[in-house]
Amino acid sequence: NAxxxxxxxxxxxxxGQSMTLQCAQDMNHNSMYWYRQDPGMGLRLIYYSASExxxxxGEVPNGYxxxxxxxxxxxxxxxxxxxxxxxxxFCASSVISYNEQFFGPGTRLTVL
Amino acid sequence: EDxxxxxxxxxxxxEGESSSLNCSYTxxGLRGLFWYRQDPGKGPEFLxTLYSAGEEKEKERLxxxxxxxxxxxxxxxxxxxxxxxxLCAVQRIIQGAQKLVFxxxxxxxxxx
Numbered sequence: 001n002a003x004x005x006x007x008x009x010x011x012x013x014x015x016g017q018s019m020t021l022q023c024a025q026d027m028n029h030n031s032m033y034w035y036r037q038d039p040g041m042g043l044r045l046i047y048y049s050a051s052e053x054x055x056x057x058g059e060v061p062n063g064y065x066x067x068x069x070x071x072x073x074x075x076x077x078x079x080x081x082x083x084x085x086x087x088x089x090f091c092a093s094s095v096i097s098y099n100e101q102f103f104g105p106g107t108r109l110t111v112l
Numbered sequence: 113e114d115x116x117x118x119x120x121x122x123x124x125x126x127e128g129e130s131s132s133l134n135c136s137y138t139x140x141g142l143r144g145l146f147w148y149r150q151d152p153g154k155g156p157e158f159l160x161t162l163y164s165a166g167e168e169k170e171k172e173r174l175x176x177x178x179x180x181x182x183x184x185x186x187x188x189x190x191x192x193x194x195x196x197x198x199l200c201a202v203q204r205i206i207q208g209a210q211k212l213v214f215x216x217x218x219x220x221x222x223x224x
Binding site: 004031040041042043044045050058090092094097098100101102103104105106 | 157
């Protein structure tokens with residue numbers, strides 16, 4: 001049981017480049033989430049998917065898009081990366097949207 | 113506006129020296145309060161969920177308590193392996209979906 005996995009672990013982009021962060025869970029959870037963590041800011045919700053086929057904006061959605069590919073996978077896309085998107089990105093999942101969330105190991109993204 | 117404040121920002125203790133971490137919140141429609149542990153370079157790891165004032169939960173050397181305005185994480189006779197950042201988050205239900213609002217964390221260091 002791998003839990004929540006994220007790829008890549010590290011990434012360096014130039015301003016304006018695009019990329020997709022991948023997340024998968026093998027716990028048969030219905031809900032999935034993307035957060036970013038910045039020093040002094042805490043974890044902030046970018047987007048979430050309460051169930052397969054639905055996605056909604058969180059606190060800081062600008063500059064990001066998401067796709068709930070199936071029940072297991074939830075990807076986060078940066079269309080045109082900006083230095084302000086330098087952060088650590090965490091994916092999480094929960095059985096349903098009201099339960100505790102389980103987090104992946106994170107992707108450390110630097111935008112130059 | 114929802115707010116979660118953790119104090120202190122950092123705490124350094126000697127092994128065996130008990131103490132408490134504080135999480136105060138101003139949230140309307142609180143459904144639950146979560147505690148997580150985060151080790152450097154890793155994702156948050158779920159510890160406890162508390163739902164109502166007066167509730168207490170324990171796990172090894174950790175005990176979490178909840179009042180109407182704050183939660184405490186008590187650490188009894190800590191060991192160096194308890195060193196980590198401890199995060200609290202309050203749960204709200206908005207339009208049928210769960211939202212977690214995180215505090216900035218308390219960085220705990222236990223010296224041997």
